[in-house]
Amino acid sequence: MKSFSRALGDRDMDQVDSGQVHMYLAGKGPVTRFWHRKLDALRGFYRFALARGYATSSPLPLTAPQQPLLFAPYIYSRDEIKRLIAATAGRERCNLSSPTCRTLLLLLYGTGLRISEALHLDLADVDLDAGILHIRESKFYKTRLVPTGADLTRILVHYRAERNPQFPATPDAPFLLTQRGQRLSRAGAENAFKQIRERAGVRRDKSARYQPRLHDVRHAFAVNRLISWYREGSDVQRLLPQLATYLGHVHIAATQHYLTMTPELLREASLRFEHYALGGDTHA
Template sequence: MSALQQALKEYLAMRRALGYKLEREVRLLPQFLDYVQQRGEQHLSSETAVAWATLPRSAPGWWSARLRMVRGFAVYMHQIDPGHEVPATDLLPCASRRATPYLYDEAQIAALMQVAGTLRTPHRVATIQTLIGLLAVTGMRIGEAVGLDREDFNLATGCIVIRGAKFGKSRELALHPSTTAALRRYLRRADRPAPMADVPPLLITIAGTRLLKCDAQRTFKTLTRRAQIQARSGSCRPRLHDLRHSFAVATVLDGYQQDEDVGRRLALLATYLGHVDPAATYWYLSAAPELMHLAADRLDRHLTAAS
């Protein structure tokens, strides 16, 4: 094992200890070091980093992401040996990869639940309706929802535990009694299949396996067509993940409408969503003009009272 390979092993171990999953880095950074070795180099250079990052000639949108992975490792190596170069942040174009959130209203969510009733089997209907309802009222991530085990739901306390989520964090979500009742009905269905795994999943397919994220997203796309929920623009298309955005916006809107301390509610929302940095929560709220209107109205009332 070369010195660079050993350093990469230590770098990945350090990042994992901080809670990062590093699925792409584990696969791609060793390929980058193989490329460095093929060029007969002992130190990381910006030239080699860019050359490797742009190897997939047909995928320029992926170049900046590859270079960003190298840059993180290069920063680590530069602290050990200044002979390693850190690529500048503007060497390759970085196209925005974030879609504009599609905010669903209550009528659209109800329509999605209704058209889910057209799916093939009664248990499939119940599973997809439970998934949509759970995402709409908790704002959890799709991967978190399909990753839930049966034992993660405590019927007695009405809470769900999300384990090993983003950045390796776990959290407990308190559910509304109506949500608890809906989950109870789903779990007690007479047609619930026997699980294929030793640890039963909460959301289960008719084959007794865990519902997969790709399956849920594909089914949701079908449901949006049947419910005639259409894209608002090229960058604002209905996605399953946008139920999380809708939950965040609805939570803050309710705070304004109830004339509550929205700052306090934002702090609670960030915790509930599992955000390490509050800035991530602000991203979920940035595309809602309704929030801007209510915030401006509250500011106007405050300034009027002060004068």
């Protein structure tokens, strides 16, 4: 409502016409789901105004364009992750070496870190002896410890050993470096990933508006973690809060946003429910 008031300026409600409302709703870009959220808010506002006599008519449109499909993250299969990793070899990309691209992808897939968290890691934040990452003041200004498995720790140890010795190795130096010894930028990392993705042949249908993103690796981590728990017979409901903490979420509802239902996840959940229904266990 504040943005509507700023857009229309200081005027009586009966001075607001349908053309002005249309311009506010349309904005400057294509129709998104936000268009419909704005319209829903204005409908409630005008119902209130008409009922109390603050307005004599409503300038809101009687019809609305069809809502665009809800964006769905791309959940990489294990085979696609392998193809992406293989595609990092060979050529240098956007001032990033092949080892840096490979390490970044494996780091994101092995830990579910946000891209910004991985890029902001300093040498002092990567405890290779303990296999612990110190994520400092990330989203919501939270600091947390993220353990790395044995395989990922070995990869990080190898990258740290091969890191160009001509660049600073002080505790506050970035862990992931460009070929010029600078900290990776998000734009640089995402641009390199687009090239890797194309080389690996990982893509949505050509008609899709959005192609798989680097951030979707985090979604894949969360979904594959659940699949593994189901296959191990673990109590998934009990473990979900732990996954939320690991991902750096304040509330479990934020974690649920990452749990896109894939055929593989649905199959494992169905098998668990079937086992439960037959009296096999109580962890459904």
